[in-house]
Amino acid sequence: MDDALLDKLGILADAAKYDASCASSGAKRRTGGPDGIGSTTGAGICHAYTPDGRCVSLLKILLTNYCLFDCAYCINRRSSNVRRARFSVDEVVQLTLGFYKRNCIEGLFLSSGIIRSPDYTMEQLMLVARTLRRDHGFAGYIHLKTIPEASPWLIEQAGLWADRLSINLELASDRSLKEFAPEKDGGAIKAVMGQVGERILEAKEEKRRFSPAGQSTQMIVGADASTDLSVLETSDTLYRRYGLRRVYYSAFSPIPEASSALPAKPPPLQRENRLYQADWLLRYYGFTVEEIAAGGEGGMLDLGIDPKLAWALKNRERFPVDVNSADREMLLRVPGLGARAVDKIVEARRHTTLRLEDVARLSSGLKRARAFLIAADHHPGGLTDRADLRQRLVAPPKQLSLF
Amino acid sequence: MYRVDLKDGADLAGFRRALRGLVALDVEPDEVNWSGGNAPSLFGDAALLPVDAPPVPLPRPVGALIESVVCHRDPERYALLHRLVRRVVRGERGILDHHADPLVHRLALLDKAVRRDLHKMHAFLRFHEVRDPASSEGPGAERYVAWFEPDHFIVEATAPFFVERFESLVWSILTPVGSLHWDRRSLTVGPAALRPEGLDRDDRFAEGWQRYYESTFNPARVNPTAMRAEMPRKYWANLPEAAAIPAMIRSAPARVQAMIEAEAAAPRRRNPDKAVAAMARQEPATLAELNRIIRGADPLVPGATQAVLGEGPEGAAIAIVGEQPGDQEDVEGRPFVGPAGQLLSRALEEAGIERSAAYLTNAVKHFKFVARGKRRLHQSPTAGEVKHYRWWLMKELSFVRPRLVVTLGATAALALTGRSVSVLRERGPMGFGQTGLGDWDGFVTVHPSYLLRLPAGEAAEQAYRDFVADLRRAREMVEGAG
Numbered sequence: 001m002d003d004a005l006l007d008k009l010g011i012l013a014d015a016a017k018y019d020a021s022c023a024s025s026g027a028k029r030r031t032g033g034p035d036g037i038g039s040t041t042g043a044g045i046c047h048a049y050t051p052d053g054r055c056v057s058l059l060k061i062l063l064t065n066y067c068l069f070d071c072a073y074c075i076n077r078r079s080s081n082v083r084r085a086r087f088s089v090d091e092v093v094q095l096t097l098g099f100y101k102r103n104c105i106e107g108l109f110l111s112s113g114i115i116r117s118p119d120y121t122m123e124q125l126m127l128v129a130r131t132l133r134r135d136h137g138f139a140g141y142i143h144l145k146t147i148p149e150a151s152p153w154l155i156e157q158a159g160l161w162a163d164r165l166s167i168n169l170e171l172a173s174d175r176s177l178k179e180f181a182p183e184k185d186g187g188a189i190k191a192v193m194g195q196v197g198e199r200i201l202e203a204k205e206e207k208r209r210f211s212p213a214g215q216s217t218q219m220i221v222g223a224d225a226s227t228d229l230s231v232l233e234t235s236d237t238l239y240r241r242y243g244l245r246r247v248y249y250s251a252f253s254p255i256p257e258a259s260s261a262l263p264a265k266p267p268p269l270q271r272e273n274r275l276y277q278a279d280w281l282l283r284y285y286g287f288t289v290e291e292i293a294a295g296g297e298g299g300m301l302d303l304g305i306d307p308k309l310a311w312a313l314k315n316r317e318r319f320p321v322d323v324n325s326a327d328r329e330m331l332l333r334v335p336g337l338g339a340r341a342v343d344k345i346v347e348a349r350r351h352t353t354l355r356l357e358d359v360a361r362l363s364s365g366l367k368r369a370r371a372f373l374i375a376a377d378h379h380p381g382g383l384t385d386r387a388d389l390r391q392r393l394v395a396p397p398k399q400l401s402l403f
Numbered sequence: 404m405y406r407v408d409l410k411d412g413a414d415l416a417g418f419r420r421a422l423r424g425l426v427a428l429d430v431e432p433d434e435v436n437w438s439g440g441n442a443p444s445l446f447g448d449a450a451l452l453p454v455d456a457p458p459v460p461l462p463r464p465v466g467a468l469i470e471s472v473v474c475h476r477d478p479e480r481y482a483l484l485h486r487l488v489r490r491v492v493r494g495e496r497g498i499l500d501h502h503a504d505p506l507v508h509r510l511a512l513l514d515k516a517v518r519r520d521l522h523k524m525h526a527f528l529r530f531h532e533v534r535d536p537a538s539s540e541g542p543g544a545e546r547y548v549a550w551f552e553p554d555h556f557i558v559e560a561t562a563p564f565f566v567e568r569f570e571s572l573v574w575s576i577l578t579p580v581g582s583l584h585w586d587r588r589s590l591t592v593g594p595a596a597l598r599p600e601g602l603d604r605d606d607r608f609a610e611g612w613q614r615y616y617e618s619t620f621n622p623a624r625v626n627p628t629a630m631r632a633e634m635p636r637k638y639w640a641n642l643p644e645a646a647a648i649p650a651m652i653r654s655a656p657a658r659v660q661a662m663i664e665a666e667a668a669a670p671r672r673r674n675p676d677k678a679v680a681a682m683a684r685q686e687p688a689t690l691a692e693l694n695r696i697i698r699g700a701d702p703l704v705p706g707a708t709q710a711v712l713g714e715g716p717e718g719a720a721i722a723i724v725g726e727q728p729g730d731q732e733d734v735e736g737r738p739f740v741g742p743a744g745q746l747l748s749r750a751l752e753e754a755g756i757e758r759s760a761a762y763l764t765n766a767v768k769h770f771k772f773v774a775r776g777k778r779r780l781h782q783s784p785t786a787g788e789v790k791h792y793r794w795w796l797m798k799e800l801s802f803v804r805p806r807l808v809v810t811l812g813a814t815a816a817l818a819l820t821g822r823s824v825s826v827l828r829e830r831g832p833m834g835f836g837q838t839g840l841g842d843w844d845g846f847v848t849v850h851p852s853y854l855l856r857l858p859a860g861e862a863a864e865q866a867y868r869d870f871v872a873d874l875r876r877a878r879e880m881v882e883g884a885g
């Protein structure tokens with residue numbers, strides 16, 4: 001690796017870092033064998049964490065940060081003054097293999113600014129994946145960002161080699177998309193999502209390989225006026241209609257070379273966090289968007305407490321529930337009890353009648369749960385209905401500290 | 404009192420042997436003195452265990468738990484496992500579901516700690532490339548060495564992961580509690596090692612990795628507590644990138660402040676029309692350009708040596724669309740040259756259509772087959788596969804601009820109409836206008852390979868005559884329209 005390549009790596013990693021959707025999970029188990037290199041384990045591994053607490057799993061870079069487009073929230077937009085660079089296909093392949101052999105990464109997450117034309121760009125991305133797989137027997141993870149404006153056949157080709165394809169929706173509403181990303185077309189993005197979703201289904205039925213780990217997307221939060229309710233409604237549609245595997249939320253972050261179209265302010269990290277929690281409730285805890293939104297005010301989630309607790313506090317008539325007899329669905333709604341803890345409770349109570357100390361061994365969230373739970377030796381009594389329950393459960397609000 | 408001597412570290416074999424004896428004699432857990440390594444016995448002479456007791460049948464999850472927990476550093480681990488096994492053999496076979504039981508809970512914590520340690524070793528171990536002049540693979544061959552300090556005795560337990568992932572590389576993993584060496588064929592487990600000096604001295608990828616790590620960090624989101632929860636300080640010493648952490652944290656607030664205070668940059672003037680024009684330009688402009696794309700693309704069906712492109716003049720009055728190339732077409736790279744193609748040629752001639760004046764192509768551009776011995780057996784494309792190729796077919800027809808598209812067989816009809824068509828029932832003229840991509844008159848008929856499959860006889864001859872009659876009608880339609 002010479003200095004020029006090192007320099008490009010710095011620029012093109014910096015340019016890619018605002019994309020949050022980079023998990024390496026969901027691929028089928030696979031190994032490269034004696035002639036190839038690598039394996040996927042299904043679960044994905046974080047090989048490092050950066051001081052922002054984010055997991056480093058894939059080599060997340062752009063092929064180039066030159067771009068014809070001009071999306072206001074994006075550091076690579078045509079009108080920004082950032083330094084530009086461009087990798088060749090082979091350079092990306094060599095970087096991926098080099099870091100992979102040193103056990104730094106699970107694979108590659110490759111995106112790109114749009115150069116020459118969407119088709120040209122998509123083809124370059126596809127070539128990287130194909131070279132890794134076909135010429136080097138690379139069995140690690142490959143996630144390609146799909147260029148929505150590219151021809152469908154290229155997306156077909158990319159899907160042959162990648163574990164995951166994704167398209168960033170970026171903004172929850174078509175109106176915001178028009179305002180901040182004038183050349184992008186929300187309809188085109190959703191059409192490609194539909195196409196990819198359909199292909200994944202077909203491939204499953206025909207037992208073929210096409211983006212086996214599914215598709216995901218990212219929405220930027222806090223750049224436009226969308227409420228949490230509308231963001232979650234969009235996610236819900238994406239999960240249901242387009243069969244997406246994951247929706248990522250990314251708090252809009254001030255960027256160097258910011259556009260005057262967007263206010264520069266610290267990213268709303270707490271809001272992003274609450275959206276992830278709400279998304280979780282949507283996918284694994286049987287909550288609906290309306291229920292989650294009802295926990296907050298005016299379509300925005302309560303920033304002070306997590307959305308499950310917010311819902312419980314507004315629906316106290318449904319509590320307390322008996323840990324020894326309540327069904328799984330209701331236990332999942334108890335603040336402080338995670339899905340794993342609930343499964344253990346359901347198993348353990350077949351053997352014994354659970355007391356509070358037993359629950360403590362099964363769940364680390366008992367402090368919050370006890371106001372909502374009945375156990376063999378415990379009844380919260382009037383605690384569930386106390387007006388100051390919220391204050392008792394919430395630690396005094398702390399600013400997200402920097403250190 | 405019984406005394407069991409086990410090797411240092413995770414002595415799974417020794418524990419298993421001892422356990423068999425203890426179960427055979429039905430020994431109480433309090434009656435056993437477990438000592439690791441050469442520790443002198445505190446209890447003087449101890450009773451001996453039988454050496455050849457039979458295996459103890461255990462539920463699979465219990466076996467897995469034992470394998471994990473013996474790797475833990477806790478000196479009590481063997482005694483705890485013995486307690487568990489004793490309860491299992493005495494009838495509590497589902498004991499592990501009893502998550503709230505204190506013994507089960509404690510063992511679950513040990514198990515979790517070992518698993519976490521395994522996971523962290525998979526994650527945080529870093530190989531460094533060393534050029535080894537004396538390598539058995541030849542001087543200067545690629546070789547990788549890693550140094551890692553696990554919390555528990557997990558070195559051997561991590562071997563399957565690293566062997567599977569890096570089977571094609573030569574590597575060594577060194578730790579203070581043992582080492583692993585892989586030469587692309589076999590694994591050698593070696594003794595504890597000392598930390599090697601200057602591992603990353605000449606490895607520019609280590610430098611590259613640090614640059615990457617710094618660049619992928621977003622200072623506006625700095626949150627070292629979250630980082631340390633997942634990547635505690637104790638791992639930093641062996642992570643090349645960790646050297647940069649203090650400076651990254653220190654400079655973050657100032658970097659963010661600078662971004663927020665910076666005047667929004669005055670946009671540099673660039674012409675926005677370029678983007679729009681580029682998007683319009685990207686579509687292939689000619690049939691030759693499209694064909695180059697098709698030829699260079701990977702088959703979307705299994706099999707196929709090459710793409711078989713359409714053949715015939717642009718502007719041909721009639722385009723004939725078949726299903727997919729067959730064995731012979733795949734070899735020659737031309738459409739309709741096999742037995743079905745020859746039959747088609749004959750029928751065209753009888754119908755008064757000059758083959759070289761028509762445009763011949765297939766709905767699917769690659770031969771899909773399964774190999775059965777030396778033979779390659781044709782396989783019908785699925786509806787999904789037909790759809791993948793549809794974009795190409797439509798583009799192709801839009802360049803040829805025929806007056807009439809004749810589809811041979813169900814696959815071609817599906818490709819043009821987007822729905823499944825019963826050819827025998829719907830044969831004859833059909834508008835293909837609803838495709839949205841073209842607006843051709845269409846004509847549905849059978850595929851010549853269908854005729855070849857009919858048993859010889861009057862019915863087959865009639866079917867052939869019907870086919871010729873269809874083609875003749877198609878010709879008349881074109882001539883009538885012209």
Ligand code: SF4
Nearest residue numbers: 067069071074077113
């Ligand atoms: S197209 Fe992508 S890279 Fe280009 S400006 Fe928009 S978001 Fe940024």
